[in-house]
Amino acid sequence: MNNINSNLDYRNTDHKTWGAEAFLFEEQWFDFDVIKKVRVPKSYRIKDIDSELRRSRTITESKLLAAAKNVGVHTPTIFEIDLEETSIIMERVEGQLVKEWLKSSLDLEEQKKLVKLIGKNVGILHSNDIIHGDLTTSNIIKQGEKIFFIDFGLGKFSQAIEDKAVDILLMKKCFTSTHTKYDKEYFFAFQEGYLTTMSQAVSVFRRAAKAEARARHLKENQVIDHYLV
Numbered sequence: 001m002n003n004i005n006s007n008l009d010y011r012n013t014d015h016k017t018w019g020a021e022a023f024l025f026e027e028q029w030f031d032f033d034v035i036k037k038v039r040v041p042k043s044y045r046i047k048d049i050d051s052e053l054r055r056s057r058t059i060t061e062s063k064l065l066a067a068a069k070n071v072g073v074h075t076p077t078i079f080e081i082d083l084e085e086t087s088i089i090m091e092r093v094e095g096q097l098v099k100e101w102l103k104s105s106l107d108l109e110e111q112k113k114l115v116k117l118i119g120k121n122v123g124i125l126h127s128n129d130i131i132h133g134d135l136t137t138s139n140i141i142k143q144g145e146k147i148f149f150i151d152f153g154l155g156k157f158s159q160a161i162e163d164k165a166v167d168i169l170l171m172k173k174c175f176t177s178t179h180t181k182y183d184k185e186y187f188f189a190f191q192e193g194y195l196t197t198m199s200q201a202v203s204v205f206r207r208a209a210k211a212e213a214r215a216r217h218l219k220e221n222q223v224i225d226h227y228l229v
Contacts, residue, residue, distance in 0.1 A: 021057070021153055029079055029089050037153075039086040054086040057153060062088055064130055064152040071128045073121045074148040093150070095143035102137060102179055102186075111182065112189040117147060119193025122171070125149075126164045126198050131156050135167045136174040161200065165207035168194075172208070172226070184226070191228045205229045 025036040039054040041047075058081065065075045076090040098114065105111050118140060125132065132139070133154030141148040156163070171190060175183040195201045205227040213220045 026092065027089075032079065033092040034079060034089050035076070035092045037088045037090065051086075055083050058083060058086045058088060060156060061152045064155045064157070065090070067128065067157075068125060068130055068149060068152070071124055071130075073124050073130075074143075074146050075152075076148065076150060093141050093143060093148045095141040095148065097138055098140040098142050098147065099137035099178060101142045108182060108185065112185060114142065114147070115186045115189040116193035118171075119190035119195075120197050121147065121149065121193075122167065122190075123194040123197030123201065126167070126194075126200075126204065129157050129159050131158050131163045132167055132170075135170040137178060138174075161203055161207050162211075164200075164204045165211055168204060168208040169212060172212070187226065188228065195228060202229050 022037050022039045025038070027034050027036050029036075039058055041054070042050050045053070062078055062081050065078055068075045069077070076093050078088060078090050080089040081087070082089075098118070101114070102111055122132070122135065132149065132152060133156060134151060139149065139151045141150060158164075172187050175186045175190075179186055191201075191205065194204075198204065206229050209224050209227045209229070210220055212218075213223050216223070
């Protein structure tokens with residue numbers, strides 16, 4: 001979830017909160033604690049196009065959450081989808097945002113262990129052509145020894161190496177901008193985990209390095225040392 005109070009952690013908000021493209025509400029649904037995600041109309045878009053876009057993104061996000069869960073990656077359970085309202089009612093996951101946990105934990109080896117687990121899970125997603133689309137430590141919740149991936153609102157299904165490389169670059173950028181003290185250690189740990197579950201990992205890393213070099217107007221050999229290739 002983008003631009004959400006880091007204390008949200010799915011527990012501490014009883015009012016509507018902005019996500020990247022939606023309102024989020026904490027509610028009760030048949031005695032379950034849930035999050036209701038509602039995609040709201042955008043006035044700058046043509047009404048029919050806006051309606052179809054919100055509807056298609058609601059469907060895609062629901063499918064991505066279910067598909068991730070089916071391959072063993074923890075995501076919130078979906079309870080209800082309303083395409084007229086373009087809303088999803090899903091499990092409210094208790095825990096702490098990984099972004100905050102990494103800042104509060106003092107043990108680098110424990111931090112790297114968690115980041116490696118994140119990489120392992122992203123490798124599982126990519127092996128099954130599931131692209132998160134907004135891969136940051138703000139969209140992963142730590143619950144005990146488990147991690148839950150949330151907010152697939154910008155995700156998609158894709159076999160393309162390029163799309164998988166974009167997820168890798170998003171995570172690298174997150175480490176660099178948000179976790180600067182250990183960004184290199186985190187990124188290497190993330191890649192180590194990814195290599196264990198993604199057979200095309202080296203190809204993805206090479207594509208990510210090429211894209212990063214192009215974006216930063218550098219030669220590929222100036223960034224390739226950051227990648228396990």
